[in-house]
Amino acid sequence: MIKFDISILPGDGIGPEVVAASLDVLRAAETRLRGVRFECTELSVGAGEYLKNGDPLPGSAIARMKQADAILLGAMGLPSVRWPNGVEMTPQIDIREKLDLYNGVRPIKLYHESHSPLKGYGGVNGKPIDFVIIRENCEGLFSERLTPRPAGRDFETDTLKITRRGAERVCREAFKLARTRRKHCTLVDKANVLPSMAFFRKVFDEVAAEFPDVQTDRVYIDAMALFLVQRPHTFDVMVTENMFGDILSDLAAGLVGGMGMAPSADLGDEYGLFQPSHGTAPTIAGKGIANPVATILSLAMLLDWLDHPETKRAARLIEQAVARVCGDPANRTADLGGSLGTRAITEKIIAALE
């Protein structure tokens, strides 16, 4: 019997609700696996943990996460819980940096045409929306956010830093992924204006030369906001800077039904953390109406990443169950215009596991 040790970080707001739903799916999938068990340890991290004990990310939690085989996170942060300098507590960014989870993998897939505000993306002959945003997770415009600054200044600045190592490793991951898909990789940058981005492009071009079988193109971030609305089906894998990736991933989620449909993985060379791209959605927290699909799909990514034949089988079972349930327009949570609650859609997904 192989036991996988999973750290569970429910977090704040709707985080605990979507994580509980995903754990129900995990337990149901586990009964269909041979020789594999999951041991889940819950860790308290986030704004709630700060309000209780004064630290949103205790060192003991990081130490425990490092022992685990993988990490599942709900969502963290509350708009009312801030540091004295005015910014929110964002332990999920701190975790990415501490565990060097540089490769932010954010798949975007349309399960039913009625989920999209765009026309022409449905039916068997419709155009599929199926692409992946690779977000550089450990530098870019977030890199010097913790640098202490003199008090009382009449200005503040943030630095957008791109290092060769940072750009090279994330571009390489994007190309490797493109190789397993439709072999197309798009760089999204602002190399017409910012020297940091011209540097990112230079590194992208160098890495591209290692992958002659992958087609490339280069699109400025402002044009990409346009193209994602006009022709999202033309993209396969795109790679971009940290904050550009953050913004584009919400825009892209909007194309396929909203944040409740957008899973993600934060990967490094040693550790893997899986979480929906969405936040804590404070206005719907506690109502039992949050859409758990993004977290359930993040769980499927976790099981795939564990890279054991049985966990990979579980990942496919869950993905297929989600596709079957979400492919039927009768199955809609409130964010998609329906009336199913978190529990009800989870039960449908569990029932669809084969």
Ligand SMILES: NC(=O)c1ccc[n+]([C@@H]2O[C@H](COP(=O)([O-])OP(=O)(O)OC[C@H]3O[C@@H](n4cnc5c(N)ncnc54)[C@H](O)[C@@H]3O)[C@@H](O)[C@H]2O)c1
């Ligand atoms: N990775 C994370 O943990 C993460 C990500 C984004 C925001 N946040 C934090 O979450 C808080 C709220 O931020 P926000 O409102 O900008 O973003 P948000 O993603 O929480 O919400 C944006 C919109 O999407 C809806 N939504 C999000 N997830 C949903 C789900 N699963 N089901 C149904 N509807 C869903 C919300 O109701 C809201 O209308 C802030 O404190 C922010 O810092 C955390």
Ligand SMILES: CC(C)[C@H](C(=O)O)[C@@H](O)C(=O)O
């Ligand atoms: C809440 C915030 C710190 C976080 C980010 O900016 O990375 C979130 O928006 C995300 O997309 O994971």
Ligand SMILES: [Mg+2]
């Ligand atoms: Mg975001």
